[in-house]
Amino acid sequence: MLFPPDHTTWYLEVITPDLVHASGLKKIFHQGQTPFQHAQVLETGSYGRMLVLDGKTQSSEADEWVYHEGLVQPVMVAHPNPRTVFIAGGGEGATAREVLRHRTVTKCVMVDLDKEVVDLCKQYLPNHHAGAFDDPRLTLLHDDALKYLEDTDEHFDVIIIDIPDPLEGGPAWLLYTVDFYKLVQRRLNPGGLTVLQSGPCGPVNYTDVFTAIHKTVATAFHHVHPYRVYMPAFVSTWGFQAAGMADSPDLGKISAEEIDRRIAERLASPLRYYDGIAHHGLLGLPKYVRDGMKAETRVITRDNPIFFV
Amino acid sequence: MLFPPDHTTWYLEVITPDLVHASGLKKIFHQGQTPFQHAQVLETGSYGRMLVLDGKTQSSEADEWVYHEGLVQPVMVAHPNPRTVFIAGGGEGATAREVLRHRTVTKCVMVDLDKEVVDLCKQYLPNHHAGAFDDPRLTLLHDDALKYLEDTDEHFDVIIIDIPDPLEGGPAWLLYTVDFYKLVQRRLNPGGLTVLQSGPCGPVNYTDVFTAIHKTVATAFHHVHPYRVYMPAFVSTWGFQAAGMADSPDLGKISAEEIDRRIAERLASPLRYYDGIAHHGLLGLPKYVRDGMKAETRVITRDNPIFFV
């Protein structure tokens, strides 16, 4: 018997046609179609509990804190006083959890299309949301985030876009266009910041979508800081774009000491990934990624979309 | 996306260090240690619901009827009037189901060591037992079948040995020795028959355990008929030995027509695999298997056990 019996069941993710990643599977809490996508909640030996949508890992207990601190904290800490926050997507509740750590926040609106996925996360991923869904500052809506932002006249200090990759036929690709980013900009308060997940960013795949999303965000905003974190469960480093207008804070100009001071002052609970030193490490991208962004010419529009395959 | 999302979860069975068999996994009903072995009840796309013990598939909805008809019916039909039957093992309840199809049977004693496994089968494998556990003719005991047969003074018309492979450290290997087969012989009524599963029997593995078990049974009984069925979920043809004493019926000498007549007369419900033509097909083993049995010299004893790896 080569495999111990607990390892006879496996979760396989086809990362590319040439690359398959397999994790020892302990439990299948759920798998099935929702009105919008195929959803699975699994428990693996390597990554703990995981949310998988349309066959792609969305987050795992083992490293979701890397992703969610990396997504949320740089812009939240850079903002001088984030009071109102909008989250597009974020079904696991962990993005809201990171936002709500900030004592400054009075209102967080989270709009996630897929109620079934959010309900699965509420039930099976308690370590992800950590009670965020019960925070009275949170308003949870199930709607199209694009439509919501078009219809509302609200403005926010921070807008966080935490949605699945732009898969062809999937629910998310319209939220990766320059038109959507311009809409986001119009819904920010003066001095506001936005941040979005922007796909894999390792040595072999940074030009798949990361550099094109960067170019597109750079077209819609005054300044944009690309950065990345290493996510084992995604089998890649994962990219983000933090963007603002002329009057927004510049993430590259905040000292490590000021970041540590703000964290100590504002946050109700400690962080694991992010602090002042980590912040400047995040921004120090390798030459190949920066060269890739310089060479990129694609601006994503409804008529010229990109899809992640 | 190469795999459809339903196929991101897989059950892998290491057949040999050089051979792995993977089935799309739909549900994990249970996996964990019992007092005796590691047990899993899974549902796969290829084989339906499956019982897996110590990492080895024991049976699946897709082909358990091949195995259980193949194990039970040749001796039951060959016996002129089977009234009392003993089953060693048979946890799924499907061996009992095949026995209890026979209107002649008045009493079936099933002794399976592992109550937890039997309870899992009762709960999760209704298509296997098909109500057999509720038949008033069945007596179910949880004990060591060897010890039970040593201690009892009962005799049976048919004794069916339906236990896991002889794995080192597993619960079953003592029931593959010549001493055990002699004990079985003593517990048969005059004219009685026994049958046992005897491991894989394909072109590359028939000498692993099949020929040695055949040789051992032939040492303890007057005559023995080896045969095999093809079991996809076991990734092999699977061997059996049907054995009797001088006064027992000879499986090779019953005509196909007589078999069909007995089935029509005695059975309460129709069969899928077994009838007169299939019976004689079963007995017509390829030359390589018969050559392997001729060349075999191993007789399995407590001091010279064989283990399946």
Added chain:
Amino acid sequence: MLFPPDHTTWYLEVITPDLVHASGLKKIFHQGQTPFQHAQVLETGSYGRMLVLDGKTQSSEADEWVYHEGLVQPVMVAHPNPRTVFIAGGGEGATAREVLRHRTVTKCVMVDLDKEVVDLCKQYLPNHHAGAFDDPRLTLLHDDALKYLEDTDEHFDVIIIDIPDPLEGGPAWLLYTVDFYKLVQRRLNPGGLTVLQSGPCGPVNYTDVFTAIHKTVATAFHHVHPYRVYMPAFVSTWGFQAAGMADSPDLGKISAEEIDRRIAERLASPLRYYDGIAHHGLLGLPKYVRDGMKAETRVITRDNPIFFV
């Protein structure tokens, strides 16, 4: 380290979307496109050297003798005096090897479309052809077997159809139609026999193509004997159809003793799988296969083809 280092390389065959079979890979002798198909010659720990076409195992050293004896010997032995033989396909040379064992044979014409595949087999599969390509009685041509049989006015005692499964877009599907079988019949000498491989025939897949091919052959010939052998490298029992006209021998009516006598008399070298007992074992198909053939209504034509997926 769970896998020994020699087992870090694997050959995976997708049997169905729900079933993957993996063999430890030792060598890749060749992989690439020919003018007709994708071809691989591999060496695995489980099956030795293998020919794989369009991702499907065609034969392996470990069990090709089961397939090739099973395909060739029943009709060759049943024929009272096979002198001329036609082989459609048979690229490995092992079908020719089995034919040429018969001292009665004076001429064997083998027509295989794909010269590159035959050349790979000549070079890398010496245990398959065992010198058959050098036998002066063999005529090897690279052409479309259907076209060859249409254009020729030769007749043969035995015609053996040993071609890949009917894959959509593959080179073989037209050779599974009733029109082709009628053509084969016209090219047989009086009293001649034909045999063809006819796809997987296990408990879960016998109605995929086996029963439809049987029905189609039965439409074109006077009598047909379906049978099957267990092929580990194909992960199934594998089906054949042996067919003849009113004046052809009936495979079901030859005694085991007569078969053994003919083998001893005619063959230059001994067999491993086939003899008189094995012959009648082959013909004794399980009830489920025979029920499937009875229920089958599909007759395969150019306009109503079937494809194996």
Added chain:
Amino acid sequence: MLFPPDHTTWYLEVITPDLVHASGLKKIFHQGQTPFQHAQVLETGSYGRMLVLDGKTQSSEADEWVYHEGLVQPVMVAHPNPRTVFIAGGGEGATAREVLRHRTVTKCVMVDLDKEVVDLCKQYLPNHHAGAFDDPRLTLLHDDALKYLEDTDEHFDVIIIDIPDPLEGGPAWLLYTVDFYKLVQRRLNPGGLTVLQSGPCGPVNYTDVFTAIHKTVATAFHHVHPYRVYMPAFVSTWGFQAAGMADSPDLGKISAEEIDRRIAERLASPLRYYDGIAHHGLLGLPKYVRDGMKAETRVITRDNPIFFV
């Protein structure tokens, strides 16, 4: 057909008992035992040509430049005038390639135990060594690097330790002890620097060996800078330790501009990963890694070794 035919052959690496990484396999250039270890040279679709030792990927064409620039350039550029360099291991020749880019270097001694592995790399990995083995400044020896450093009275400006992970029974574990690091220190010229690969450093495995190696190096040297790069083919971020004495340059105190100036001045060919911005990104480790190093108490000695499993 789910997999395209080119993807029926795969290279599987068992990263942990719970994690398997599979790459589409195109060619097996070599696999077999050397006197010291099991060695494979493979070509995969995902990573190009790869060297695998004892079942662990050592480097791949797709990302070896990340590893080798990351290993070599920070200390080489930080050193004011690196003239003599010692490499322990470095079989692929890519570490030597990075060293020899520096016009300042007059002598590079590379001591790799396993001549067979080096010969395989010379033959099959031309894009790795890029001619480095032909550079007259290189002296290549096949010996135990520890023994060589003990026996020599040479001193070097930079010592680079590029050896396999400390596997139990493998050839490398003694080169991860505090005694070896003290020996390295004695063989450095005044102001010299050393650097070593120090195992995986992702969110789920940074305490396996990375923090213990850091603690051990910190015990032997005056200052040590830990850093990491993301290596897809290693399925992790990968750690390094750059260390020096009181009179050695401090990697944290060189400005990005000075680094870019030195690269422009000294290097004969451009880099892909490393420059001034990337340098400071490398040093900005996440909080969890720094917390792990603070909490670490293990110092590796011959009597208290650590092994990577």
